[in-house]
Amino acid sequence: RADAAAMTDLVTALGLAGGLPLLRSLDVGHNSLGDQGLLRLANVMATGALPSLRSLGLGEAGVSIDGVRGLAHALSLPHSCPQIEALDLTDNHLYPQGAEALAVCFAQGGCPNLR
DSSP, rough: OOOHHHHHHHHHHHHHHTTOOOOOEEEESSSOOOHHHHHHHHHHHHHHHTTTTOEEETTTOOBBBBHHHHHHHHHHHHOOOOOOOEEEEETOOHHHHHHHHHHHHHTTTTTOOOO
């Protein structure tokens, strides 16, 4: 289980590398990603750096409303992760506000392939 600083460094490195255009699955769950790490990941996603991503695992990643709002914003962008089919946010603290941000994202056409 990586700590928050290590997870944030990983996500930052992903962004600095220009992304991974062939990456199909990313599971950073069961680590201390936290809101700061998720916001950085969302920023990387928003640049279109993960265009082939189909599965994103964030279960037990220590994220809450702020991180999920940032993720919802990134997922609402058409070039962010257009192929995403699976999103795991289990065992985080989304609260109604985080769930609402995701619902708005999906209602506005974000993640059209999500199952």
